Amino acid sequence: MRATSSVIVGRDAETGLLDEALEGVGRKAGRAVFLVGEAGIGKSRLAGECALRAYDRDVPVLRGRATSTGLVVPFRPLVEALSSRFRAVGAPDHPELDPYRPALAGLVPEWRAGTVAPGYAISLVELAEALLRLLAVLGRERGCVILLEDLHDSDTETIAVVEYLVDNLADLPVLLVGTLRPDAGPALDLALAAELRNTAAVRELGPLDEDSVRDMVDACLDAAPDEVPPAAHRHLAQRAGGNPYLVEVLLADLLETGRLSRGGDGWRLADHGEATVPTGAVRSWARRLDRLDEPVRELLLLAATLGGRFSVGALRAVTGLDDRALFAHLRSASEAGIIAPDGAAHDHYTFRHVLTADALRASLPPAEQAALARRAATAIEQSSGELSGEQRQLVATLRLAAGDRETAARQFAQVGRQMLDAGASGSAAVLLERARGLAAEEERDEVTVHLAIAQAESGRLDAAAALLDDLPPAPAGSRAAEERAQAHTQVAWVATMAERQEEARRRIRAARALLGGAPRPEQEAALVVVEGHLALLPEQDGRADGRERLKEAERSARRAALTAEQRGRPMVACQAWQLLALLSRERGFDEADACLARMLSVAEKHRLATSRAEALVRLGTNAFMRTGEATPLETARAAAHELGSLALLQTVDGLLAMQSVLGARWDRAREIVEGSVEASARLQNVSAHRYLLLVDATLAAHQGRAREQERALARFRRAGGEESMLVPLQRGLCQAVGALMGEDRQRARDELDAARAWERAHPSFFYLSGRYGLRPLLGLLDGDDEGGRAAYREALASPGGQLAWNRMFLGLADAVSRGRDGDPDGARRAVAEAGRAAPVFPQAWHLALRLTAEAALADAWGEPVTWLRTAEEYFHEAGVPAVAGACRALLRQAGVSVPQRRGGRERIPAELRAAGVTPREYEVYVLLVDRPGNQQIARRLCISPRTVEKHMASLMAKTGAVDRSALCASSAERAEGREWAAPPGAPSA
Incomplete structure (x- = not known):
């Protein structure tokens, strides 16, 4: 006789909500639904019904459940959810997921081989973004459902990932359904907060009527x-x-x-005694146990002691049964409807409901419960050598149930420290907090130190500071003082990365006080590296000694790097060399690259995957700035991809996008920005997000799209861009070039002057702000010979003057100066030298030609007409009318005919368009293949012979043909696809 319902009753509103949500994911209207209610109220039934309805629609379903044993296991429900889907079918093979596979491999063991680099811990936000992308790919055709049950039992990391998913589902084909109890805690806080933000629907299930x-x-x-x-x-x-x-x-x-039976005349209820709930349920289970064989009954009581979910291995260790007897008893208990195999893990079983385990434990007197817990803990401890983290937690829970608080505290603390080392700082904080509350007084301070580090690395700096400040004094130089000093140093590093300067300085002062006047060299090195990074941040107290601070930071960092290498602190050494690479840039990129090469060597020697990838990224950045080429950056991106660091990938993508803007590859730049800018915001990767927004604005500026530029700059400002180190690039590379695209020379100079003023007031490590290239050229063009030449000499002597982008503008500034001084040959050579960058930066080169031609016309040197025609053609095709119009105006001033912009210009080969050939002239030119006379051409084109004669004369002048026969020959050669003359406007010696 069945005692379970095959239908759901009394939940019409909830099933309607889930149906509506399932319909929505098919339209890419993602959402989250949280079902809240007490144990047994029907949350899992509704989740199961949702899964069935999704299956009916052929919608992929991923289903996972948090552990009910009280163990803290990072990402347990997420691991189960992915395994439930991919254990059989394998990982989805989609190129969009390539950057995210290393992060996803942290959740699916089968994906780990060869994907996660050693020495790197995937961040929570990277993992959450990877999972979001995976769900979006799975749901691309019909939608996707992820069911996460018993979130109240989830670890901190899972809650953080779920919150990220909930906040970013709106435009994705994904439905997230979570179930949880109405108990106070992070899961309920998450659900209620999401409801307030209108990112989730929360339904509390009441009792059935x-x-x-x-x-x-x-x-x-x-x-x-x-x-x-x-x-x-x-x-x-x-x-x-x-x-x-x-x-x-x-x-x-x-x-x-x-008492309830069915006879010939139907169902009958016999007399029965009254009982109350939950005592009635406890007694009910006790009676059911009494009807089982003694070995099965004892096995179930021991299993309930282990929690609502238990492993076969743990039960084998506790019972001492061989596999034959153990599985026979498990089969009997399963047939009785008390337990069932856990579908998410082949070696685990679960009680049919968590209340079942609670009721079974409650059926025993407290002393017997404690005895069983003690027996189970001892058996697990003796069953194997080194206990896993999950086993240690189980032992700690059992010891606590047996009344042994201090042993439980030590076990919780040890697992907490292991999780902290593995990067699971949120779960570590939960376990260390539990250990701290149980520990004996003499052990509590040591636990508190580790808890403070876990809190800081989880983003709870204030809580970490309060814990450290509440510690009792420790004698300077003692072991306790050294441990606390290290904790202060680590918290100071976190505060520095969060740009909380005062908190970082407080921690450094506290660490130095604990270490006394003579800290060991490696301790001093760790502190110096933090202080050096602090020196890079804008001062909040108004101090104006930034340059001196940077010089002292560099001297200290160099000593720290060498000390850290000698004293076996490779991570500190890498941080120091990275700092030195930035600080030494102003003396030249060779020295900066030498520091990065040293960082790379240390990282590879000690297998520090993160530091290795960061070194490659910075080396690639320097190479890109020197040459304009992207190959080194692509190599660095491959290293970041191998590492699995989404944050580092986004940093590289921003640099590649800027390189594409400078190279006038607009579509590529836009593709990169659109693919990374929102993800960087979700990851809270602030620096990469700001840079990508600036790239977006610079892309619009360089295309002459002023409105798009302002919209992008507004987003940049909202993200705090104008309080960042990117201001010089914003003013010089973006807004100044945008002004030139609008032919507003004065505004461009104002923007470049503002960038230079900012750089003089703040430490700056950017060299594409215009100060080292564009600004000297504009100064000379606008008649400021003295200021322009001084700016040219300053730029030429700086490392910034060696960058490919800047060398192009400086070369043309040199040409303008030489032409003005009566050295036309030297000016032409300078143009030819600058023109080496033309293939790398075509848009900037044509803008520079337009600017330089103005001076060449005035001072009678070079080939200004050819340059203007080339630039006019380029900017006309690029859709920048202001610059194209300025080129035409200068051509008219030079007394040169200006091509009319009729339809059909797109059919004219680029070389002929650059020479100024019009659509009508090109029609004449094409007919010359057969060497017709003027009368024949006139009849073909319905124009007069005199007009044909004028077109012929113009064509010979523009193409350089010496006579009609040469013009006909060039037309025939082009028709046959042979090589023609070099393009006009190309720089010549």
Whole structure:
């Protein structure tokens, strides 16, 4: 006789909500739904019904459950959810997921081989973004559902990932359904906060009313309406309190005891005693246990001691049974409907409901519960050598249940420290907090030190500071003082990365006080590296000694780097060399690259994957700035991809996008920005996000799209860009060039002057702000010979003057200066030298030609007409009318005919367009293949012979053909696809 319902009753509103949500994901209207209610109220039933309805729509479903054992296991429900989907079908093969595979491999063990670099811990936000992308790919055709049950039992990391998913589902084909109890805690806080933000729907499941209980009982018994005695319905409705699980438990008890039975005249209810809930449920399970064989009964009691979910290995260790007997008893308990195999893990079982395990434990007197817990803990400890983190937590939980608080504290603390070392700082904080509350007084301070580090690395700096400040004094130089000093140093590093300067300085002062006047060299090195990075941040106290601070930081960092290498602190050494690479840039990129090469060597020697990738990225950045080429950056991107660091990938993508803007590869730049800018915001990768927004604005500026530029700059400002180190690039590379695209020379100079003023007031490590290239050229062009030449000499002597982008503008500034001084040959050579960058930076080169031609016309040197025609053609095709119009105006001033912009210009080969050939002239030129006379051409084109004669003369002048015969020959050669003359406007010696 079945005592479980095959249908869901009394939940029409909730099933309607889930149906609506399932319909929405098919339209890429993602959402999250949280089902909240007490144990047994029907949350899992609704989740299961949602899964069935998704399967009916052929929608992929991923389903996972948090552990109910009280163990802190990072990402347990997420691991189960992915495994439930991919264990059989394998990893999805989609190129969009390539950057995210290393992060996803942290959740699916089968994906780990060869994907995660050693020495790197995937961050929570990177993992969350990877999971979001995976779900989006899975749901691309019909939508996707991820069901996460019992979130109240989840670890801190899972809650953080779920919050990230919930906040970013709106435009994705993904439905997230979470179930949790209404107990105060992070899961409930998450659900309620998401509801307030309108990013999730929360439905609290109340008890079933009497009518719904009646329908449920009838469904359990396959009974027709009014077939079951009303007294039975009343009994179950009153005793179960509307809880569906308790309805089933109590109904099963009625059936097994024979108080409810079916005879020839239908269902009958015998007299029975009254009982209350939950005592009735406890007694019900006790009676069911009494009817089982003694070995099965003892096995179930031991299993309940281990929690609502238990492993076969742990149960084997506790019971001492061989596999044959153990699995026979497990099979009997499963057939009795008490436990079931866990679908998410092949070697685990679960109680049919967590209340079952609670009820079984409650059926024993407290002393017997403690004895069983002590027996189980001892058996697990003795069953193997080194316990895993999960086993240690289980032992700690059992020791606590047995009343041994201090042993439990030590076990929790040890697992917490292991999780902290592995990067699971949130879970580490939970376990260390638990250990701190249980530890003996003499051990509590040591636990507190580790807890402070875990809190800081989890983003709770204030909590970390409070813990460290509450520690009792420790004698300077003692072991306790050294441990606390290291904690202060680590918290100071976190505060520095969060740009909380005052907090970082407080921690450094505290660390130095604990270490006394003579810290060991490696301790001093760690502090110096933090202080050096602090020196890079803008001062909040108004101090104006920034340059001196940087010089002192560099001297200290160099000593720290060498000390850290000698004293076996490779991570500190890498941080120091990275700092030195930045600080030494102003003396030249060779020295900066030497520091990065040393960082790379240390990282590779000690297998520090993160530091290795960061060194490659910075080396690639320097190479890009020197040459304009992207190959080294692509190599660095491959290293970041191998590492699995999404944050580092986004940093490289920003640099590659800027390189594409400078190289006039607009579509590539836009593709990179669109693919990374929102993800960087979700990852809270502030520096990369700001840079990508600036790239977006610079892209619009360089295309002459002023409105798009302002919209992008508004986003940049909202992200705090104007309080960042990117201001010189914003003013010089973006806004000044944008002004030139609008032919507003004065505004461009104002922007360049503002960038230079900012750089003089703040430490700056950017060299593409215009100060080292564009600004000297504009100064000379606008008649400021003295200022322009001084700016030219300053730029030429600086490392910034060696960058490919700047060398192009400086070369043309040199040409303008030489032409003005009466040295036309030297000016032409300078143009030719500058023109080496033309293939790398075509848009900037044509802008520079337009600017330089103005001076060449005035001073009578070079080939200004050819340059203007080339630039006019380029900017006309690029859709920048202001610059194209300025080129035409200068051509008219030079007395040169200006091409009319008729339709059909797109058919003219680029070389002929650059020479100024018009669409009508090109029609004449094409007919010259057969060497017709003027009369024949006139008849073909319906124009007069005199007009043909004028077109012929213009064509010979523009192409350089010496006579009509040469012009006809060039037309024939082009028609046959042979090589023609070099393009006009190309720089010549």
